[in-house]
Amino acid sequence: MAGLGVARAVGFVAPALLLVGVFLVFPALWTLYIGVTDYQLTGPAAAAPSAVGLDNFAAVLDDALFTNSLWLTALFVLGSAVVGQNALGFALAWLLRRVRPWLRRTTEGLVLLAWILPGPVVAYLWFAVLSRDGGTLGLLLDDPTTAWLVQYPMVSLVVFNVWRGTAFSMLLYTSALAAVPPSQLETARLVGANGWQAVRDVVFPHIRGHVLTNTLLISLWTANDFTPFLLTAGGPNHESEVLPVLIYRQALEGGRLGYASAMSSLLLVGNLVVALVYLRLLRRRA
């Protein structure tokens, strides 16, 4: 079977590889290439881009907008994914593990819904909630003058992303918790451990790998997430311009394709490094 296997396997895998090669790997390499040119969407540099070496990268690293955006992205990932979604997802999974199935399923369904609703729809929902005139939150707090998305853009984005993304963490922790032996929890309870001690000393050692996987996935998703564009478009005055938004605005609104590609390349490399570190950690565990 081995000899025949290779030929057949190639046949089975080829269509997928071909598509991924043409529409994913090739554009990714192109991004790296454009990153070292002065390519523009319009103007003379659009017709005949010339290589500028690492100038773009140097300029990007020197750009206050980029540093600002890097800092905001770090804040966004740390606040909404690493802390927010992780903690809330675990708390929900932990609290729901013993309740009746219908209750658990309903909660799960609702949280899941927040995660898989179309981005423009949720963005619109949050507009309705956060806007200044007649926004739901303003009405609830009897404070019609606060424009949440303008006055507290990053806080709004973090809260929004916790709301939107908690589902994945919750589902993952739910199935992870199912693998913790109940007898050990029972023992912990008998020796008088409180809930927090039980989580720390009994549950956590069992689910350490899941915490790692979950944190990695939600961090990368959050760092690459484009939905903030729909809520604040990076504004006001770049105060919520996370990396994907900055890249998009530089490329398609500013037309500076070369410059934006240099940023994209840095984002790609960042993703790659994080993922490789993760794969190594996993392998060491296994």
Place this chain on the structure above:
Amino acid sequence: MAGIGGAETTAKKTRWGILNAVVVIYALFPVLWIVSLSFKSKDTLADGNFIPRSWTFDNYSEIFKTTEFVRALANSIGIALIATAVAVVFGTMAAYAIARLDFPGKSLLVGVSLLIAMFPQVSLVSPLFEIERSLGLFDTWPGLILPYITFALPLAIYTLSAFFREIPWELEKAAKMDGATPGQAFRRVIAPLAAPGVFTTAILVFIFCWNDFLFAISLTSTERSRTVPVALSFFTGSSQFEDPTGSIAAAAVVITIPIILFVLFFQRRIVAGLTSGAVKG
């Protein structure tokens, strides 16, 4: 812990009741708000009432009268269905090879799939834009279908491989020993076992295509191939001088319906699909 003493149970029940109410409000409130907006008549749109004072279907009948929305809906459905079908077929083939055949670079393929599944979409927007303009794919159906398939494939392969790893493939051999032809063995034994995984993957891929905004806004420019999530952001109301809030709310409800139906009917499958790869990884 559950059900020890009478007094404790009542206290616990109350606590659960409160917790549950909080979760329901947290998840559902914004959704209900937009449903309520979509049923409000024009003059009561901004009154801040949660329950519309005068119910109307005008917002819905109006958006279905504009080609802007109807065309976008047709685009959304067609593009998402085609992309899902192709991605699932190619993904199943690749995952089958990974599960059943021995070839060099197999484990690498799964690892790379996972890596690519988390790729930043935004970093590919400008090269794709260039490629599609030079190939004449810009602002066409294939111009969206192809990137969707590509972006969905790694996820599909990854999820399907996790499912296929669980299939007891020896059953196929056993069926053949009992006298079934290879075709019968596949159809009667393997296909029914593989179907749930394939179906789950199809749902996930469809949701991804249906929800996408970034590709749809960057790779289209006219009604010809604009999908609903993008059309939504171009909405100006049925006439130029009208507040589009009601129309946007109605359109948002329309594109949300399939997603809600998926969650209602296939929740368990979606959950299994989302966690299968990650939990075992």
